[in-house]
Amino acid sequence: MEFNYNISEEAYLQFNDYYAKNSETVKKSLMIQRITVPIMYLVMAVFLSFVLDMPVLFLMIPFFILGVLWTVFYPAYFYRLIRRNARKMVREGKGEGILGDHTMIFTEEGLREISSTGEKMQSWSGIEKIGEDPSNFYLFNSGMSAYIVSKNKMDDVDGVRRLLHSKITKKV
CATH class of the missing domain: 2.30.29 (PH-domain like)
Structure with missing residues (x-):
């Protein structure tokens, strides 16, 4: 046959999308990044409440909202970043062959x-x-x-x- x-270039970008969405390593990395950043936001809220002598709840609410927004919107950004980097590599001539x-x-x-x-x-x-x-x-x-x-x-x-x-x- x-x-x-x-x-x-689009087929090459589709391969990168497929790989990123189906690779256990990439999925694990995405999950770690989705979880650790919101936790860091909450830790930062507690730390700033002590440093700035402000109520914890007062700082916790905006940082919690930031954490939720990160968790919801980060995957789209993550996959767009992979696609952009693959496009850059192809345009730099690293896709020869x-x-x-x-x-x-x-x-x-x-x-x-x-x-x-x-x-x-x-x-x-x-x-x-x-x-x-x-x-x-x-x-x-x-x-x-x-x-x-x-x-x-x-x-x-x-x-x-x-x-x-x-x-x-x-x-x-």
């Missing part, structure tokens, strides 16, 4: 990717897991690296999905 497709025209060939032994920087062979056993969003398949060959396979020119997306799931034993 052979596919010709183009990986755009990732973006552009690609040919992906699925064989019985594995996959072969041809791009402007060369050709890569990967056995099916080297693909750790697969991921998918509405636009792309992600074939992870390491914890943080994946082949991005665009669905936009595929005639039989379900057939490709079945093939990938039959060849790759660990599924996300």
Whole structure:
């Protein structure tokens, strides 16, 4: 099975979004940041009440509100920051070989990717897991690296999905 497709900057950003929203490490980091900052706000309120000789409740209310706002709005900011940093990396030229025209060939032994920087062979056993969003398949060959396979020119997306799931034993 052979596919010709183009990986755009947007497809690369979609991969980064997918990775950030599905990585246990990233989710754990987000949770820690969502919890620790509001706790620091409350500790700061208690500390300032002693330093400024003000009632604790008087300072606790605005800091509590700040903590709630942080907890609610921080995840959107966090994911936007990841997307912005990925966009910066691509525009600085660090996406060479990732973006552009690609040919992906699925064989019985594995996959072969041809791009402007060369050709890569990967056995099916080297693909750790697969991921998918509405636009792309992600074939992870390491914890943080994946082949991005665009669905936009595929005639039989379900057939490709079945093939990938039959060849790759660990599924996300």
